[in-house]
Amino acid sequence: MHHMNNVTYKGHLLSAIAVTDREVFSATLVVRDPSGVQRRSGALGTFASSIGAVRYAFAYGMAEIDHRKTPPSE
Template sequence: MLHMNDVTYKGHLLSAIAVTDREMYSATLIVRDPSGVQHRSGVLGSFASSLGAVRYAFAYGMAEIDHRKAPSSE
Protein backbone atom coordinates (compact mmCIF):
# COMPACT_ATOMS: atom_id res chain seq x y z
CA MET A 1 0.00 0.00 0.00
CA LEU A 2 1.19 3.51 -0.83
CA HIS A 3 0.59 6.59 1.34
CA MET A 4 1.37 10.07 0.00
CA ASN A 5 1.11 13.52 1.55
CA ASP A 6 2.18 16.97 0.32
CA VAL A 7 3.39 20.00 2.25
CA THR A 8 4.65 23.36 1.04
CA TYR A 9 7.71 24.62 2.92
CA LYS A 10 9.52 27.86 2.06
CA GLY A 11 8.22 27.73 -1.51
CA HIS A 12 9.20 24.08 -2.01
CA LEU A 13 6.62 21.34 -2.52
CA LEU A 14 7.48 18.27 -0.43
CA SER A 15 5.77 15.00 -1.40
CA ALA A 16 6.34 12.33 1.23
CA ILE A 17 5.72 8.72 0.29
CA ALA A 18 5.37 5.71 2.60
CA VAL A 19 5.33 2.28 0.99
CA THR A 20 4.50 -0.95 2.81
CA ASP A 21 7.54 -3.21 2.97
CA ARG A 22 6.37 -6.42 4.66
CA GLU A 23 5.42 -5.29 8.18
CA MET A 24 7.32 -2.00 7.98
CA TYR A 25 7.03 1.17 5.89
CA SER A 26 9.76 2.66 3.72
CA ALA A 27 9.94 6.45 3.40
CA THR A 28 10.99 8.47 0.37
CA LEU A 29 10.60 12.13 -0.58
CA ILE A 30 10.19 14.22 -3.72
CA VAL A 31 11.14 17.90 -3.43
CA ARG A 32 10.08 20.40 -6.10
CA ASP A 33 11.90 23.72 -5.75
CA PRO A 34 10.27 27.07 -6.62
CA SER A 35 11.65 26.91 -10.18
CA GLY A 36 9.95 23.53 -10.76
CA VAL A 37 13.06 21.34 -10.58
CA GLN A 38 12.36 18.04 -8.78
CA HIS A 39 14.71 15.92 -6.70
CA ARG A 40 13.87 12.50 -5.30
CA SER A 41 15.54 10.97 -2.29
CA GLY A 42 16.44 7.36 -2.04
CA VAL A 43 14.88 5.23 0.65
CA LEU A 44 15.12 7.21 3.89
CA GLY A 45 14.62 4.31 6.26
CA SER A 46 12.13 1.80 7.59
CA PHE A 47 9.40 2.76 10.04
CA ALA A 48 6.75 0.98 12.10
CA SER A 49 3.91 3.13 10.71
CA SER A 50 3.07 5.05 7.56
CA LEU A 51 2.58 8.19 9.66
CA GLY A 52 6.08 7.85 11.13
CA ALA A 53 7.55 7.36 7.65
CA VAL A 54 5.79 10.43 6.24
CA ARG A 55 6.69 12.61 9.24
CA TYR A 56 10.34 11.63 8.95
CA ALA A 57 10.38 12.33 5.20
CA PHE A 58 9.00 15.84 5.81
CA ALA A 59 11.53 16.51 8.60
CA TYR A 60 14.31 15.27 6.31
CA GLY A 61 13.18 17.53 3.46
CA MET A 62 12.84 20.60 5.67
CA ALA A 63 16.31 20.04 7.09
CA GLU A 64 17.69 19.71 3.55
CA ILE A 65 16.04 22.98 2.46
CA ASP A 66 17.38 24.73 5.58
CA HIS A 67 20.86 23.24 5.06
CA ARG A 68 20.69 21.53 8.45
CA LYS A 69 21.74 18.05 9.44
CA ALA A 70 19.02 15.49 8.67
CA PRO A 71 17.25 14.05 11.72
CA SER A 72 18.00 10.51 12.84
CA SER A 73 15.55 7.93 11.51
CA GLU A 74 15.75 5.93 14.74
Protein backbone atom coordinates in the same frame (compact mmCIF):
# COMPACT_ATOMS: atom_id res chain seq x y z
CA MET B 1 0.26 0.04 -0.47
CA HIS B 2 1.48 3.64 -0.87
CA HIS B 3 0.68 6.57 1.40
CA MET B 4 1.51 10.03 0.04
CA ASN B 5 1.17 13.49 1.56
CA ASN B 6 2.23 16.94 0.33
CA VAL B 7 3.44 19.99 2.22
CA THR B 8 4.68 23.35 0.96
CA TYR B 9 7.72 24.62 2.87
CA LYS B 10 9.52 27.86 1.99
CA GLY B 11 8.23 27.69 -1.58
CA HIS B 12 9.24 24.04 -2.04
CA LEU B 13 6.65 21.30 -2.56
CA LEU B 14 7.53 18.25 -0.46
CA SER B 15 5.83 14.97 -1.38
CA ALA B 16 6.44 12.30 1.25
CA ILE B 17 5.79 8.70 0.28
CA ALA B 18 5.46 5.75 2.66
CA VAL B 19 5.48 2.28 1.12
CA THR B 20 4.53 -0.76 3.14
CA ASP B 21 6.39 -4.04 2.88
CA ARG B 22 4.87 -6.63 5.19
CA GLU B 23 4.86 -4.97 8.62
CA VAL B 24 7.29 -2.08 8.05
CA PHE B 25 7.17 1.11 6.02
CA SER B 26 9.91 2.78 4.02
CA ALA B 27 10.04 6.52 3.38
CA THR B 28 11.06 8.49 0.30
CA LEU B 29 10.70 12.15 -0.56
CA VAL B 30 10.22 14.18 -3.73
CA VAL B 31 11.16 17.87 -3.50
CA ARG B 32 10.13 20.40 -6.15
CA ASP B 33 11.90 23.74 -5.74
CA PRO B 34 10.27 27.09 -6.61
CA SER B 35 11.74 27.00 -10.15
CA GLY B 36 10.12 23.61 -10.80
CA VAL B 37 13.25 21.47 -10.55
CA GLN B 38 12.38 18.17 -8.92
CA ARG B 39 14.60 15.69 -7.09
CA ARG B 40 13.85 12.43 -5.32
CA SER B 41 15.59 10.95 -2.30
CA GLY B 42 16.51 7.33 -2.06
CA ALA B 43 15.07 5.21 0.72
CA LEU B 44 15.22 7.19 3.97
CA GLY B 45 14.88 4.23 6.32
CA THR B 46 12.26 1.87 7.65
CA PHE B 47 9.56 2.77 10.14
CA ALA B 48 6.89 1.07 12.24
CA SER B 49 4.05 3.17 10.78
CA SER B 50 3.18 5.13 7.65
CA ILE B 51 2.71 8.26 9.76
CA GLY B 52 6.21 7.90 11.19
CA ALA B 53 7.65 7.41 7.70
CA VAL B 54 5.89 10.47 6.28
CA ARG B 55 6.79 12.67 9.26
CA TYR B 56 10.43 11.67 8.99
CA ALA B 57 10.48 12.38 5.24
CA PHE B 58 9.08 15.88 5.84
CA ALA B 59 11.60 16.56 8.63
CA TYR B 60 14.39 15.32 6.36
CA GLY B 61 13.27 17.58 3.48
CA MET B 62 12.87 20.65 5.67
CA ALA B 63 16.34 20.12 7.15
CA GLU B 64 17.83 19.89 3.66
CA ILE B 65 16.07 23.08 2.54
CA ASP B 66 17.33 24.88 5.67
CA HIS B 67 20.85 23.42 5.21
CA ARG B 68 20.65 21.78 8.62
CA LYS B 69 21.82 18.35 9.63
CA THR B 70 19.19 15.78 8.68
CA PRO B 71 17.52 13.96 11.59
CA PRO B 72 18.48 10.35 12.35
CA SER B 73 15.90 7.76 11.29
CA GLU B 74 14.16 5.45 13.78
